[in-house]
Amino acid sequence: MAAQNAIDARRLAAQRGHARLFDGIDFSLPAGEALVVSGPNGSGKTTLLRIVAGLTAPADGELRWRDEPMRPFDTRLRDAVAFNGHMAALKDELTAEENLDAWIALDGPRASRESLAAALDAVALRTQRRLPVRVLSQGQRRRVGLARLALVRRPLWILDEPLTALDADGANMLGALLDGHLAQGGLCVAASHQALPIAPQRVRRLELGAPA
């Protein structure tokens, strides 16, 4: 029997330049739950997320995925992660639909025209889907990111401040997406100052201290 989808972090530490951001971070996250990381500005939330995504090497400690130690850019981790960083990763020159199409095609078979349209419809961007992303607002860009999460089938979502620039409707869409994802046994690690609109029994919390 293959190991369950789960993250284990042991004594993770991060260094940025000469500054120690955090030290000895332990957490474990089973399938179907979300870890919400909070902490003051500069406490290393984004860095922790990047470590879990496999983008950055921890200064110390170990990250385990499915009970195996992971190094940055490990193929097994790359197959599992959907990363929504604070940069939207959208090309201004392309339309919302083309951007979405490209992201889905990057990770697997191309999505059909209908499913792209449906995903953009679900985040209330149907009328804007043929517009270049350049003319979209910050919140609308975020919504394209949500549409991507809905389409890409990855067990581990990593969301950096997912509520930024989203209005109340957008936040509800995010909540619904996350609930569905967790209910299907997905995992999520999110950095957020605000409470995520999801069922509290699925949420674990991690509070990072102020930087030394």
Added chain:
Amino acid sequence: MTAGKPSPLAGTLAVQPAAAEAVADTHASVLAAIGWAVARDFRVALRSKGELGVQLLFYVIVVSLFPLATSPSRETLATLGPGVLWTSALLASLLSLPRLFASDYHDGTLEQIALSSRPLAALVSGKMAAHWLTSGLPVALMAPLLGAQYALEGPVLATLAVSLLLGTPILSLLGAVGAALTLGARGGGTLLALLVLPLYAPVLIFGAGAVDAVRAGVSAAPHLSLLGAGLLVALVGVPFAVAAAVRIALD
């Protein structure tokens, strides 16, 4: 390809495929990755035609300035021609290098590319191919027309085009290493020029050398063979170097 593998999730859960299948799978994945990056970058480049036009116009202007600054005698111009046409191609390539990774780095695209399940070396190869198609290739095609200003004739112009067709991909490849290494560095553009121009020197020597050889009535074959060999070596080695540099830049 193994039959129907709809989701990456299913891929990780599946039992290990047989070795031969794994190899076929890798090939398909590499080709798909290259195709993805070429198509995407090409499309983005075509949407920002202004940028492409500026680069080509830069080439035309630089090449056209030399006859104005030197004596207009056919003899002088024909001597200068190959060197000027090639040096300007180097500068035009340099001008377009920041486009290769910098915008992807700043808008977060590069992170997504590095995190995708497809091989990063293949994805950056596709980006470099698209870069060449939109920068090196137009320059190589334009050069014989501009060569007419330098009183160069038929076979010389043909050699110029061939040498640029072989040489400009090397410029895109070597330039990509520099562009990836200087990602996130302050004053990246200037640093990039200092880093990359010396690496371009051998390409310039053999490229302009090929054209000069034909002008002198000797065969250009040795120069062109060396350029071809250089291209092959760069094609094999550079994608892995660039992939490593991109990962370092993202850390």
